[in-house]
Amino acid sequence: MDTVMKVGIGTPLSRVDGLEKVTGRAKYAAEYEVPDMLHGVAVPSAIARGRIAAIDDRAARQVPGVVEVLTHENRPREAWLDRSWKDELKIPGEPFRALGDDRVLFAGQPVALVLAESFEAARHAASLLDIRYEEEAHNIDFQVSLAEKFEPSKKRSSFHPPKNRGDAEAAFAEAPLKLEGEYHLATEHHNPMEMHATTLHWHGDGKITVYDKTQGPQGVQAYLASAFGFSKSDVRVVNAYVGGAFGSGLRPQWQVQLATLAAKHMQRSVRVVMTRQQMFTHVHRPECRMSVRLGADVEGRLTSVICDATTSTSRFEDNMEDIVIWGMMNYASPNAAGSYSIAPRDTYTSADMRAPGAATGMTLFEIAMDEMAYKAGVDPLEFRLLNYSEVDAMNGTPFTSKALREAYREGAARFGWDRRSPEPRSMREGRELVGWGVATGMWDAMFSKTSASAKLSANGHLEVACATSDIGTGTYTVLTLVAADTLGLPPEQITARLGDSSLPTAPVEGGSWAAASSGAAVQLACQSVAKKLLRAADKVEGRPLNGAHSLDDVVFEGGRMLLKSDPTRSVGIVQAMQAAELPVIEEEETASGGISGMVSQMLKSRNTHSAIFCEVRVDEELGQVRVTRIVNAVAAGRIINPKTARSQILGGVVMGMGMALHEETLADRKLGRWMNHNLAEYHVPAHADVEQIDVIFVDEPDPEVTPLGVKGVGEIGIIGTAAAIANAIFHATGKRIRSLPITIDKLID
Amino acid sequence: MNPFVYARPDALPEAVRLGATGRAAFLAGGTNLVDLMKENVARPAEVVDINRLALRDIVEIDGGGLRIGALVTNADTAYDERVRRRYPLLCSAILAGASPQLRNAATNGGNLNQRTRCYYFYDVQTPCNKREPGQGCGAIGGANRIHAILGASPQCIATHPSDMCVALAALEAVVRVTGPQGERTIPFEDYHRLPGNEPWKDNTLAPGELVTAIDLPPEGFAAHHTYLKLRDRLSYAFALVSVAVGMRVEEGRVADLRIALGGVAHKPWRRPQAEAAMRGQAPSRELFEAAAQGLLEGAMGQGDNDFKIPLARRAIVRALSQAAAGTPQSQTDKRIA
Ligand SMILES: Cc1cc2nc3c(=O)[nH]c(=O)nc-3n(C[C@H](O)[C@H](O)[C@H](O)COP(=O)(O)OP(=O)(O)OC[C@H]3O[C@@H](n4cnc5c(N)ncnc54)[C@H](O)[C@@H]3O)c2cc1C
């Protein structure tokens, strides 16, 4: 019995939902079959800004199978009554409301929804609408929009304003070593594999079930209830499987608005699916410009850090990101200052995309750090260690843990950094210039109040449930591991249920907090079950566990409870339940971090860190870059599942490669429209672009950061990666490119 | 996508008859046509599925060439032993394009007739002369990173996106077509056309004419050739600039030479004068630079694509040196030779 390998926290477990996914049994929002369903196809606006003057839908209505053409003129009046209502993210401004009125706010905005008995009829009819617009002047060009940049007085609640220290301007003026640079990141669109989709089941008794592509089923539930006049208990939102999201599903998107409007209007079930082209009509990572000024003493110790950044938003909402704080937090400069503004353009509101803020701000800052290292004549890794801060340098608070030094050390050792020749253009193999670059990553370790239930049946099967979402990150697997760890059951005996608003309360999945938060909740719920089991064990004949008063006195292993003081005395879980005549034990618990957690939250900083090392090979003449090697050493507290955690870092690194070299949504300024709106022309890395990626998780015990000591790994992998690549390109070529992505045209320039 | 009538004829004459209505489209692998139909760019009233036609063979032709059926897939063409051995340039160009999945579905006839990837052409809510004559060209003064630097007109600056066709141009292949008027052959040079005042015409096929085969002449430049493709990522992207070179070297001198460029014009771009100027000369960097100069004479950028001019110049020089050295560009090793 004792020889059974315990599967639990720290076991590399393959995805428990892998089979469902590869066999196609896992259902996504657009795949649910509901009876008597209408197909809705959205018609995109041809203009970027103005008014809809007239819609001629006669030809569309002639198409056999078409039952309705929904527009701002005939949509249900009771919808959109509550103008003040906001979704879970509460972005300041007025959220977009599909078919709300005759205003056109961005190109591709859905201005009508054709409803038909078949998808084909709806799609064809959608092409027949004749819409006249009154066009108004518009702007999609970020550079132009900078003339209108402003600091919003009402901040987004997640925003952390930069806290200045010392006199950064004076210190910069006096610094013997100075760097001044303008950095830029292009607009990127999220483009998860699964397009946004909603299948709304109209039950006919006032209740609806909404299969939606979202990161937060309860957020969508609350949203639909208040924006469309449902009672919350009549709305169930299901997102059992999500084909990636990267933040695009944090807010309810327009397809769920349209599906709900249509279902209300027709009193029927409706499905609305975005096309890939339409995926470019909503959320995107904001474009960013950041100016960085760094001052240092002659040894290379930073004396001043100044970051001023602007990111793009829409004209109707003020989306904000934490761009400028990362360098101010991470490095020990005595003087630091930051300012941040946003610039509106006629697009949909920009949105959180994997590691929002840090992926942009930390990455751009780390390019500046690299430049300063060369100015100071210090090895770029050495330079970062020279300016290492043991505490959060902006907030002056200690970290619950910060194993960044170890990450630098282990990453450098694995990469072979000590063999680097310092001079740019000094490494070459054949025709190719070889460059080695380094960068730092930093992200928040967040925790969000979350509930979960655990239900143990007398046959030994355990079901744990939580309304959080698995957006491909491995949450099903992670929660299975936590439950296995707590109750000593094999994973095959455990089912995790997620992605359903009727399950115990969880916040929207984002910010890399899901594993830490829902994991803690599942652990608590399983512990409550364990306590009941311990009591039930009393009923077993001979009371083998006599003397066990609390969970501290027993171990759960191999489906049994063993007395710690004498492991030969044990009771089977099933045995205990039978003895106590308990058919099921069901418990629900909430993990909130507790009062002490909240206090320490204010007194300590909680962050993940990473050190990224990168090798590129550049054919300089032809502007071709190959990223041949990346080592990403991550300090993220306790790792629940090394296997899915590694996958998260790999995915983040690949996305960082896209940020460095490929991803860019191109605009037509005259039309105010994104133009490369398909995956043939919007480039993300292909297999050929991805070579060796090594992931290291450095040891970082941190019992304080969250109840399980977990920090989350969903986002840290992308942060800084693009900087490591840009820095390696500089080392290879001597060419400093400050605008991402580094495309062929910039390289041969 | 509009409703359409679907037909799947068994024989060529029937296909040609069905295709001659003026509103019909031939469906081969469907990797381009179906996308265009979904986007409402192509709105055929009849779709004539040609997949049952007997155009799937690769056979020897008199005098030493190969005849490749229009319905042979891009993959089957590239992996055919005879093509690999005798026309490695063609094989390489095909493998530089798209992805394995696409090449398994895409046919040679479809590859020749695939349409431009111009962003505006694909988006019916933007102006495009190629899609709707008279609307104007959105790409001029718009987003034109992928557009032409040679042979463009004030009506259209689109490029032909094919890789395979660049090699076929260099090989001086011949296109065999059958139409309402019967059979004819078109030299590759005359198959695709420049946009001029009729940008909606990609090529010189008459309505209802069907490509049946591509004839490859005996000379395959197997010893000295290369296909060098430069793009925005290392695979699975259309060429920003590509160069196909076929060279015959005798006694250290260029005896024969073909250079064709992809990604720069409305058709695979050749300048026979530039090739002629190199004949009889010993290969050298200066010679290659002069050839590049000749090929690119009159090149004009549109703003976003200005970089293509220096890029093309360097690519030509590199490709010529690869071909001369007998070290063609690998399509699996992404390092540029
Ligand atoms: C994402 C993506 C990436 C791609 N990347 C590349 C690339 O890098 N390089 C590259 O070269 N190509 C690339 N392609 C294009 C691909 O090569 C073409 O789509 C393919 O070759 C078309 O062949 P098909 O048989 O599928 O043609 P279809 O889609 O069936 O037809 C295309 C056109 O040709 C016409 N047609 C077909 N057969 C005949 C015939 N026998 N006679 C007359 N007309 C005919 C059709 O009517 C239609 O107008 C890519 C395509 C996609 C979707």
Ligand code: SF4
């Ligand atoms: S370049 Fe040609 S295809 Fe593109 S918009 Fe202009 S006319 Fe249309």
